Amino acid sequence: MHVDLFFTPHQTDELALREKTVVVIDVLRASTTIITALSNGAREIIPVATVESAVKISGNLFGGVILLGGERNGKMVDGFDLGNSPLEYTAERVKGKAVIFSTTNGSLAIVKARYARELFVCGFVNVGTVAEALWRTPRDFTIVCAGSDGMLSMEDSVCAGMLISRVGAGGTAEPELSDGGLVARTLHRTFGRGILKMIRSSDHGRHLAEIGFGEDLKYCAALDTLPVLPLLEGDVIKLRSEVEKKVTVDNSQES
Numbered sequence: 048m049h050v051d052l053f054f055t056p057h058q059t060d061e062l063a064l065r066e067k068t069v070v071v072i073d074v075l076r077a078s079t080t081i082i083t084a085l086s087n088g089a090r091e092i093i094p095v096a097t098v099e100s101a102v103k104i105s106g107n108l109f110g111g112v113i114l115l116g117g118e119r120n121g122k123m124v125d126g127f128d129l130g131n132s133p134l135e136y137t138a139e140r141v142k143g144k145a146v147i148f149s150t151t152n153g154s155l156a157i158v159k160a161r162y163a164r165e166l167f168v169c170g171f172v173n174v175g176t177v178a179e180a181l182w183r184t185p186r187d188f189t190i191v192c193a194g195s196d197g198m199l200s201m202e203d204s205v206c207a208g209m210l211i212s213r214v215g216a217g218g219t220a221e222p223e224l225s226d227g228g229l230v231a232r233t234l235h236r237t238f239g240r241g242i243l244k245m246i247r248s249s250d251h252g253r254h255l256a257e258i259g260f261g262e263d264l265k266y267c268a269a270l271d272t273l274p275v276l277p278l279l280e281g282d283v284i285k286l287r288s289e290v291e292k293k294v295t296v297d298n299s300q301e302s
């Protein structure tokens with residue numbers, strides 16, 4: 048099993064990620080928000096790169112069951128229903144709804160990897176579940192960290208290292224790592240015992256605390272609190288359990 052890793056989506060392109068198994072990590076906060084929304088019953092997340100596309104797509108869709116979510120500079124976009132704090136994505140707000148979702152770095156990473164053979168969304172809150180999916184059916188995979196405006200993010204890199212370590216611990220053989228993978232695993236070994244402390248001292252963690260989202264840091268640092276597997280299916284992200292349920296229903300209707 049070979050593991051490649053990009054510290055930012057700017058280091059790769061759609062062609063290089065095509066037909067790969069890709070894991071996108073944006074701990075603060077897009078991954079954690081997507082995982083939370085789906086755990087709380089959102090029907091699907093529609094990731095889009097720009098605010099303009101988000102507004103355009105929402106205009107073409109049936110109102111009432113659609114929400115617009117995301118951020119620029121960490122804050123909710125004017126005219127959107129929700130920002131990018133995972134704490135906003137409660138069952139009361141999102142159950143049964145589709146969320147058109149645009150954030151600065153996280154949705155950009157997902158959109159860039161949209162031609163992957165399979166794409167999982169990972170944060171600390173579901174890292175064990177993503178690791179298990181990878182070691183149970185071993186295959187090469189590529190981690191794309193969202194980073195921050197083309198720069199490495201500490202929290203995404205440490206989470207990537209934790210994912211790699213857990214895949215190694217669960218499977219029968221140690222994964223073969225690219226240099227990026229080795230660096231991430233080393234960062235995890237150094238900082239993995241104090242996730243919240245590491246997040247609080249990171250660039251984006253400090254920015255979020257300054258603009259009033261200190262509580263998000265604690266939430267995003269929690270380990271394995273949301274054991275679900277978000278998966279890109281066509282242009283939308285759903286829970287793998289929902290995708291599999293649909294396949295079973297479709298097959299039983301055909302037979």
Ligand code: MLT
Binds near residue numbers: 075193
């Ligand atoms: C992003 O996609 O850049 C982030 O999720 C920003 C944020 O913390 O809202």
